[in-house]
Amino acid sequence: MILKVDKIKKYFPIKKGIFLLTAGHVRALEEVSFEINEGQTIGVVGESGCGKTTLGRVIAKVYDATSGKLFYNPPKEESVEIRWNTDKRILKNYRKDVQMIFQDPYNSLDPRMTIGDTLAEPLQVHRVCSSKKELNEMVSRLLLKVGLYPEYASRYPHEFSGGQRQRISIARAIALHPRMIICDEPTSALDVSVQSQIINLLKDLQKEFQMAYLFISHNLDVVYHVSDWIMVMYLGNVVEIATPEELFENPLHPYTSALMKAIPNWNPEERRLGETTLQGEPPSPIAPPPGCPFHTRCEFVMERCKVEKPLLTNISENRKVACHLRVP
Ligand code: SF4
Numbered sequence: 001m002i003l004k005v006d007k008i009k010k011y012f013p014i015k016k017g018i019f020l021l022t023a024g025h026v027r028a029l030e031e032v033s034f035e036i037n038e039g040q041t042i043g044v045v046g047e048s049g050c051g052k053t054t055l056g057r058v059i060a061k062v063y064d065a066t067s068g069k070l071f072y073n074p075p076k077e078e079s080v081e082i083r084w085n086t087d088k089r090i091l092k093n094y095r096k097d098v099q100m101i102f103q104d105p106y107n108s109l110d111p112r113m114t115i116g117d118t119l120a121e122p123l124q125v126h127r128v129c130s131s132k133k134e135l136n137e138m139v140s141r142l143l144l145k146v147g148l149y150p151e152y153a154s155r156y157p158h159e160f161s162g163g164q165r166q167r168i169s170i171a172r173a174i175a176l177h178p179r180m181i182i183c184d185e186p187t188s189a190l191d192v193s194v195q196s197q198i199i200n201l202l203k204d205l206q207k208e209f210q211m212a213y214l215f216i217s218h219n220l221d222v223v224y225h226v227s228d229w230i231m232v233m234y235l236g237n238v239v240e241i242a243t244p245e246e247l248f249e250n251p252l253h254p255y256t257s258a259l260m261k262a263i264p265n266w267n268p269e270e271r272r273l274g275e276t277t278l279q280g281e282p283p284s285p286i287a288p289p290p291g292c293p294f295h296t297r298c299e300f301v302m303e304r305c306k307v308e309k310p311l312l313t314n315i316s317e318n319r320k321v322a323c324h325l326r327v328p
Helices: 052-059 088-097 115-125 132-145 150-154 162-174 192-209 220-226 244-249 254-261 303-307
Strands: 003-016 021-036 041-045 067-072 098-101 180-184 212-217 229-234 237-242 313-316 319-321
Touching: 003 052, 021 052, 021 067, 021 237, 041 052, 041 220, 052 098, 052 180, 052 212, 088 098, 098 162, 115 132, 115 150, 115 162, 132 150, 132 162, 162 192, 192 220, 212 220, 220 229, 220 244, 229 244, 229 254, 237 244, 237 254
Parallel strands: 041 212, 041 229, 098 180, 180 212
Antiparallel strands: 003 021, 003 067, 229 237, 237 319, 313 319
């Protein structure tokens, strides 16, 4: 196992007034737990604001968690808890092993740096090469690996298309042979024709290097094609975890089935228990509703749902769901 995420919460304080007193919190993540193994892809889906990007950034150590634990390499002897005050050397290695690809390939590359310098930077920071010649060869190999010509190393980001820039971002992410990559909506800013090329590139690289992916997307259809497991999030909570096949054959949480109804080709012959359509907007994460976080939009809501929060519960070997309909 590479990573164990244990009851991670992330609350962002809202500061007000000239003394910047804390007036409340944006509750972005509520006790999220899961594990990820070598070579595995966990897809994370949900509407914007559900906490999926925050989850990726907490794992990448862009943010510190408010509470909960992040274990790297459990249950091995060298297992270590990653915290804000973890030894700098361990954190540096963790950041080397856990990389991130961002949604917007336009903003994630420094416009003043050549592609060669962008790719060489992490190699230099981690002293991977012993000579300039070796560094240049490695940059060339990285460019070839993502389907670009080594001659592109002397060019600047503005000289490339969106798909090519995302390839460069991927080359930068794999430069240090990470064990895991957090892919935050890596295709959503790209043309549909380019999206599948980037997905195929990520799949090929995963096969070659056995990297794990946390694949964040609002698009359930994309996540279906890349994931071993899918985690559905709503208002900072994980509401369902299943394999793609089981999730698509039989979505158990009403929110999951509502997300599926938004997929153009998903057309079940008959409505099953718990299937619904999405109405209205999600509540504010500053003042989430009591009980089930989905109860304000769920057409199957019961009195119990308004006061008692359903726990994410194992209902079979491959399934977890948080809904009173499913877990009496
Ligand atoms: Fe709907 Fe109740 Fe299930 Fe929440 S717990 S999804 S409100 S049925």
